[in-house]
Amino acid sequence: MSIFRNLQGILTQIPFKYNAIYPVHMNACLIRLLSYVPAEYGPERDPAPLYFNPEVQSLLKSLTRVNLDRVFRKRKLGDKALEIPTYKFMTDEQLQETIEEAKKRADELLQMPPVVQVRKPIDRIIVKDPALQGLDSSRHIFTDVSFGIKDSDRLIVIREPDGTLKEADWAVRDRMNQLYFPKPCRSLKMPRLFQEEYLSNLLSHKEYIFVLDRACTQFEPDNPDYQRVTSITYQHINDNDDFEILRSTRHFGPLAFYLTWFKNIDNLLLELIETAHIDNANNLLQLYGKIHSVQYNTQELQSLEGITEYIKTAAQKKGPLELAVQAYKDLERQRNELKQGIQVAHGLA
Amino acid sequence: MLPTKILRCSFLRNNWIRPLHVTSSLQKSEVDESRLEVRDITKDRTEVIPVETSIRYLKSAAYKQTYGDVPVWVLYRRNHKGSIPPRKTRRTCIRGGQISTGNPCPICRDEYLVLHEENVNLLKQFVCPHTGSILSYSKTGLCQKKHEELLVMIERAWDRGLLTFDVPFRKYDYSEYYKPENKDKS
């Protein structure tokens, strides 16, 4: 990783693959094995107010499409003993109640990882005490370990050997927090799987959920490394049309948000139209409208008006999208004809 | 040096079988297939087998014929006095580059099973398919030395993402990341 970090210092700026209007931080590393340029949520525009907006959240939730079987799949967390399933007799009302409860629990399990701006480096000197120069040959790190303080608010300062007292930078903060208040599945050093070579191997095996879950536990959402890993993963999913793998997981919302933010929703839209999820396609366009403050006629969730409007004005893959819309229209017409035929046969029409 | 080389080449041609126990069924198969080579058990473990060879071995027909579809430790039985096995397995099966026991553990008995983080198909056999935990030596019968090695290698494979696992759920407190009331004021 140190090579990667060093090389990031001598970056070459290359034009961003997608013609994003918002300038994004572009880090093209010389030893890149993946042909993806990580795009962070840069300082130009803060995604958090939009992302945490209840309307946007509900749009992202409906795009996720909850499938309870997938949400409640058995997680093998290395516990020695397995739970014994319990069987109960229930009345219809009790069953409904339990299903409601399960849906609530599913909502908790589908909590989307926050999408925030990448954090700014800490570089604040508190005081310079030349009198303390040469007191010790190594740095001293002071950490406030009192109970009940959030990791983000914790006071961590460094006394340099030359007597300078300064605030610890992010790397030290993360390390100290993990040292005194260990979090599960987080290591002091960044695991090698986030390095390019191992990451590309994982992505080629389509282990997206593992990579994203691991990134969630290892990093804070404003960590540049988190944003690098997730953005590469999202781009890989987008290019390989593997949306179905992430569907009904907590990561689909951030994926959709990322693609919309960087104006790259054509593949996702195409997939939604091809699988005849027109309501979701309209949801996506509503999201697009909210983020980029444009208006599409998407009030009617089953209509194709907004979609055709988007294809005409903003789409980059006009051809395939138009074909998909046409195919959907044909399918719909056939279905209607069949329905009418059946009704006629039954003597209803 | 030369005989071992020939042997290694021959199992890569997929027509070689290495007996764990020379049994009658094995001798019969020797009669059935004249091309099948049989080699005596060697107790020498001084030669270092590269991982690539081991990975190819796990995919070969020779491996399949020896172990079938079950993990390598399933067909192993520990030898012990009485009905209750000792709590721990033996410290090591190999001393001074030689097999020093009559019933070496599942990894030691087959020199082509190399514990290495890239040998994922072998490591997977020691992770419980139901709970995701690493199987104990009391179940697999590995000697202490190899079990220790196994733990290290699985940890390395997890670190490199060569072996995936289910990650515990992380619950986020949204108020840590976005405070709407502050934004409204400004």
Ligand SMILES: [Zn+2]
């Ligand atoms: Zn052994």
